[in-house]
Amino acid sequence: MKKSFDIIGAPFNKLGCVTTEENTVDxxxxxxxxxxxxxTDWVQVRTQRWASDIVDLGDVAVTAEVKSFIDNGDKDKALxxxxxxLKSTLLNSYQNNRIPxxxxxxxxxxxxxxxxxxxxxxxxxxxxxxxxxxxxxxDINNGLDSNLHGKPLALLMNQYPHNEWNIPTDxxxxxxxxxxxxxxxxxxxxxxxxxxxxITNYDMPFIEKHGxxxxxxxxxxxxxxxxxxxxxxxxxDALDGSIFRACATPNVGGLTAREALHLVHTISxxxxxxxxxxxxxxxxxxxxxxxKELIVKLIDAVWGFRA
Numbered sequence: 213m214k215k216s217f218d219i220i221g222a223p224f225n226k227l228g229c230v231t232t233e234e235n236t237v238d239x240x241x242x243x244x245x246x247x248x249x250x251x252t253d254w255v256q257v258r259t260q261r262w263a264s265d266i267v268d269l270g271d272v273a274v275t276a277e278v279k280s281f282i283d284n285g286d287k288d289k290a291l292x293x294x295x296x297x298l299k300s301t302l303l304n305s306y307q308n309n310r311i312p313x314x315x316x317x318x319x320x321x322x323x324x325x326x327x328x329x330x331x332x333x334x335x336x337x338x339x340x341x342x343x344x345x346x347x348x349x350x351d352i353n354n355g356l357d358s359n360l361h362g363k364p365l366a367l368l369m370n371q372y373p374h375n376e377w378n379i380p381t382d383x384x385x386x387x388x389x390x391x392x393x394x395x396x397x398x399x400x401x402x403x404x405x406x407x408x409x410x411i412t413n414y415d416m417p418f419i420e421k422h423g424x425x426x427x428x429x430x431x432x433x434x435x436x437x438x439x440x441x442x443x444x445x446x447x448x449d450a451l452d453g454s455i456f457r458a459c460a461t462p463n464v465g466g467l468t469a470r471e472a473l474h475l476v477h478t479i480s481x482x483x484x485x486x487x488x489x490x491x492x493x494x495x496x497x498x499x500x501x502x503x504k505e506l507i508v509k510l511i512d513a514v515w516g517f518r519a
Contacts, residue, residue, distance in 0.1 A: 213483075214265065217515060218305040219255070221271035222317040222324070224294050225494075226282050227360040230460035232494060237271060237315045239495025240508065246501030249508050264515055269305075272298045287360055288375040291320050298324030299331070302487070306332040313514055316491035318361040318460075319351055322445050325489050326368055329443050330383040333486065339440035341486070343385055344431070344479060346393040346472075347447040348463035350402040352411075358399070361492075365390065371405065387411050389439075391431060393475065394419070394450040397463050416465060424471045428478055435484065444479050444488040446472075446510065448503070456506070458498035469506050477513040488514055 221237035243250040251268075258264040274294065281290035298314070302325055305312040314325050326343065333339040345351070345365065354366045356374050366372040368385040387409035396416040398406075406413055412434075414427050422430075435442050451472060453462030467475070479485055493507050 215516070216265040216310045217267070218308075218310045218312050219251070219266065219268040219511075220298070220301055220305070220312050220314045221269075222298055222314050222321040223271055224274055224278075224298075224317040224321055226274075226318070227287055227291060227320045228318045228460050228492075229359055229361075230494070232496065234494075234496055235271070236317060236494055239498075240315060240493070240504060241268070244501070246498065247504045249505055251508050251511065254508055254512060258512070258515060258517070262517075266515060267310075269301070272301050288377065291323060291360055295321070295324035295327065299328040302328035303332060306486075311485070312487045313511060314487070314489045315511075316489060316493075319347070319445070319447050319489075319491045320361045320364050321491060322351075322364045322489055323367050325487065326385060326443065326445070327379065327383050329441075329487055330385065333441050335382045340389070340438070342389050342391060342435050342439040342442045344391045344393060344435075344442060344444050345447075346445065346450045346467075346475065347395060348397050348449040348453070348461070348466055349447070350392065350395050350398055350406060350413075351447075352402045352405055353399055354405060355399075355401050362399075366405075369409075371409075391434070393427070393431070394467050396465060397461075424467075424474070428475055432478060432482070435479075435482065439484060441486045442479060442482060442484050443486055444476065444514075446476065446488060446490050448491065448493040448507065451506075456503050458503040459492045459494055461492070469509075472506070472510060473513050473518065476510050477516075477518040480514040481516065 223235045223237045241252045302312045352365045353362045354371045392413040448459045452466040454464045
C-alpha cells in the first residue's frame with residue numbers, strides 16, 4: 213500500500229537553552245551555498261520522478277498570543293497553546309489518511325504531535341501506540357528547574373505536577389510504551405524516574421555492548437509483537453556531537469549518520485509506522501551544511517528511500 217506524507221513545519225524554538233528568531237524549517241527547505249540539497253527541491257524530485265505522495269503543508273505559525281506569553285515569561289501557556297494548534301494540524305492529516313512528518317523547532321513540540329497521535333489512534337480507535345524517542349537526553353525532567361524543551365515526555369506522561377499541567381488520561385503516553393535510543397546525558401531526577409517507571413532505555417552503553425544492528429532488531433521485534441502503531445521522535449542531538457554540532461546541545465559520543473539512517477528507515481518501513489518528529493536542528497549553527505544534508509536524508513529515509 214502506497215503511503216502518503218504531510219510535511220508540517222513547527223518552527224517553535226523558544227523553550228530551550230538557546231532560542232532563535234529564525235525559521236528553522238525554512239533553513240531545511242531552502243537551497244543555500246553550503247549544501248547541494250534543500251527539502252523543497254527534494255520533495256519535487258520524489259514526487260515528480262518517483263511518483264511519491266508528499267505534500268508540504270507549510271508551518272504551524274507561532275501566533276501573536278503565543279508570542280505574548282513568551283514575552284511575558286509564561287512559557288507553560290505558550291507551549292500549551294502552540295501544542296494545541298499543532299495537534300489540530302496533525303489530526304487533520306490523520307483524518308485524511310496521511311502520515312505527518314513534523315519538523316521543529318525544539319523538542320517541546322512533541323507535546324502537540326504525540327497528543328494528536330494518541331487522540332486519533334489510542335482514544336478514538338483503541339489502538340496501542342509505541343513511542344520511539346531518539347535523543348541524547350531523556351526529556352523527562354519532572355522538576356521546576358531547567359527549560360521546558362527538556363520536559364516533553366514528563367508532560368506527556370503526566371509526571372510533571374507543576375504549573376497546572378495535566379494531559380487528559382486517554383491521551384497520556386504510558387512509560388511502558390516509551391523506547392529510548394541513544395540517551396547519554398541524564399539529570400539525576402531523570403535517572404531515578406526512568407528506573408522507577410521501568411522505561412526501556414537502549415542507551416549508548418547498551419548499544420556499545422550489544423551492537424546497533426542487534427538493538428534495532430530487538431526494538432523492532434518488540435514493536436511488531438506488542439503494538440498496533442509506532443511513532444518516532446528524533447532529536448538531532450542524538451547524533452554524535454563531535455561531528456554534528458548544529459544544535460543548542462551537541463553531545464559527543466552519539467549515533468553515527470549510518471546508524472541514524474538505518475534506524476529511521478527500519479522504523480518507518482514498518483506498516484505500523486504513523487508519524488515522526490525531527491527536532492532541534494538549527495541551520496544557523498550548521499557551518500558546512502553537512503547536518504542539513506543528513507536531516508534531509510533522514511526524512512528521505514522516512515519516505516522509503518535509503519539506497
